[in-house]
Amino acid sequence: MCRREYDVVVIGAGLVGAAVAYGLARAGQRVALLDEDDATYRASRGNFGLVWVQGKGVGRPEYALWSRASSERWFALADALSEDCGLSPSYLRPGGVSVALSEDELGDLDAKLAGLRHAAGTAAYDYEILDSARVRELLPACGPEVAGGAYTPYDGHANPLKLMCGLHASLVARGADYVTGARVEDIRPLPGGGLEVHSRRGRIAGGKLVIAAGHGSKALAAQVGLDVPVYPEHGQILVTERTGSWLGFPTLGVRQTDEGSLLLGGSQAERGFDASAHARTSRDIALRALRTFPCLGSLRIVRTWGALRVMTPDGFPIYDRSRTHPGAFVFTCHSGVTLAANHAFEASRWVVDDRIPEEMACFAADRFDVPQAA
Amino acid sequence: MFRRLPDPAGRIPFDFEGEPFEARAGDSVAAALLANRVLTFRTTPVSGAPRGPWCLIGNCHECLVEIDGEPNRQACMVEVRAGMRVRRQRGARVVPD
Numbered sequence: 001m002c003r004r005e006y007d008v009v010v011i012g013a014g015l016v017g018a019a020v021a022y023g024l025a026r027a028g029q030r031v032a033l034l035d036e037d038d039a040t041y042r043a044s045r046g047n048f049g050l051v052w053v054q055g056k057g058v059g060r061p062e063y064a065l066w067s068r069a070s071s072e073r074w075f076a077l078a079d080a081l082s083e084d085c086g087l088s089p090s091y092l093r094p095g096g097v098s099v100a101l102s103e104d105e106l107g108d109l110d111a112k113l114a115g116l117r118h119a120a121g122t123a124a125y126d127y128e129i130l131d132s133a134r135v136r137e138l139l140p141a142c143g144p145e146v147a148g149g150a151y152t153p154y155d156g157h158a159n160p161l162k163l164m165c166g167l168h169a170s171l172v173a174r175g176a177d178y179v180t181g182a183r184v185e186d187i188r189p190l191p192g193g194g195l196e197v198h199s200r201r202g203r204i205a206g207g208k209l210v211i212a213a214g215h216g217s218k219a220l221a222a223q224v225g226l227d228v229p230v231y232p233e234h235g236q237i238l239v240t241e242r243t244g245s246w247l248g249f250p251t252l253g254v255r256q257t258d259e260g261s262l263l264l265g266g267s268q269a270e271r272g273f274d275a276s277a278h279a280r281t282s283r284d285i286a287l288r289a290l291r292t293f294p295c296l297g298s299l300r301i302v303r304t305w306g307a308l309r310v311m312t313p314d315g316f317p318i319y320d321r322s323r324t325h326p327g328a329f330v331f332t333c334h335s336g337v338t339l340a341a342n343h344a345f346e347a348s349r350w351v352v353d354d355r356i357p358e359e360m361a362c363f364a365a366d367r368f369d370v371p372q373a374a
Numbered sequence: 375m376f377r378r379l380p381d382p383a384g385r386i387p388f389d390f391e392g393e394p395f396e397a398r399a400g401d402s403v404a405a406a407l408l409a410n411r412v413l414t415f416r417t418t419p420v421s422g423a424p425r426g427p428w429c430l431i432g433n434c435h436e437c438l439v440e441i442d443g444e445p446n447r448q449a450c451m452v453e454v455r456a457g458m459r460v461r462r463q464r465g466a467r468v469v470p471d
Contacts, residue, residue: 241438241446242467243466243469244469260420295470296469299469300446
């Protein structure tokens with residue numbers, strides 16, 4: 001068992017941890033990125049691949065701005081990864097459409113986006129409510145049930161597996177150590193500063209520590225005095241055979257990948273730690289997709305899978321720094337693709353600076369420490 | 375390259391790219407094409423590279439062909455029938471309106 005020393009040890013090599021580790025490596029930090037193994041619940045490998053802003057941040061305008069900033073930074077991230085490892089994550093930002101299948105749904109979209117525009121204030125919030133004719137201009141494949149929709153220019157999509165692969169290859173190219181099979185059992189502060197993790201691959205010491213372990217973050221964060229109440233939310237995806245390009249904009253439930261597959265998704269369910277795919281969920285996803293785009297009926301489904309989003313009670317990320325264990329951070333969110341650019345270019349800087357900026361204080365974990373009313 | 379085991383079962387005529395081909399009863403389309411020395415079943419939607427069967431058990435989707443006008447069929451998962459019309463899957467299929 002060798003003991004290695006780093007500027008920063010990042011626990012969790014999914015999209016959050018890998019993005020932060022990549023940013024740290026770019027900043028010249030000596031980084032160890034610890035991954036568990038394939039038996040873990042890997043939300044990052046089950047992703048739909050949207051870089052999505054529309055509708056996010058109701059009740060938390062900072063989250064709307066944060067998501068939007070990441071969709072802007074994504075261009076730089078895609079360029080940086082292409083340059084560092086030669087693999088482009090295929091980021092496209094044509095804007096995104098939420099499709100309404102009834103006047104009620106359209107009214108809900110309108111109200112939600114009007115509220116977000118109001119909350120954005122001087123930052124503005126560009127969107128367009130699409131009537132029945134306009135939504136068909138953008139998406140000619142819409143079926144007769146489509147009542148309208150909403151468009152925002154900030155939305156896009158990427159290939160999440162290429163993103164994952166690109167982050168790993170690029171951080172290694174920049175000198176970071178990627179350690180697989182390194183399940184972390186124990187975190188201990190070191191006398192004189194820094195922290196040491198005891199992993200199945202030995203002891204690894206770092207001046208700082210980032211816990212970005214998805215569903216594993218709850219137990220690990222408790223070791224540095226932070227209560228991180230993440231829980232699994234089940235999502236499911238259906239993939240069709242590849243076709244020529246016909247869907248010009250990603251939508252919340254259906255998108256066409258750069259390689260031609262159609263991804264159908266959008267389900268949300270609470271089933272604990274059950275990541276399997278369920279037939280009933282597949283049916284619901286397929287039915288909604290068919291009502292939206294009837295031409296999908298001619299396509300075969302070639303794969304389907306379930307995955308577990310790393311959800312917080314209010315749906316917003318947690319970015320926090322331990323008070324009891326100096327140098328230890330916890331980062332977690334359910335939008336690892338959307339926020340990847342922020343995590344690479346911004347969150348990594350917080351670790352280097354050893355402080356989370358004041359404007360991000362609303363994402364601290366203690367927002368959940370509210371006594372329940374009787 | 376591929377040689378048949380002795381098989382008393384009957385011959386089944388089918389059509390590949392407009393040419394008459396022969397299969398044995400029980401052949402998958404993939405087996406029948408391979409036995410007829412066809413190696414390129416499709417070209418990929420992304421780069422146009424030529425591809426042929428790899429797994430032969432329905433997983434890899436490398437053996438896609440058009441069967442009786444239906445695109446993107448897995449040749450390894452479909453049994454040959456007499457008179458079947460099979461073509462290469464060239465690039466991405468088109469989605470009908």
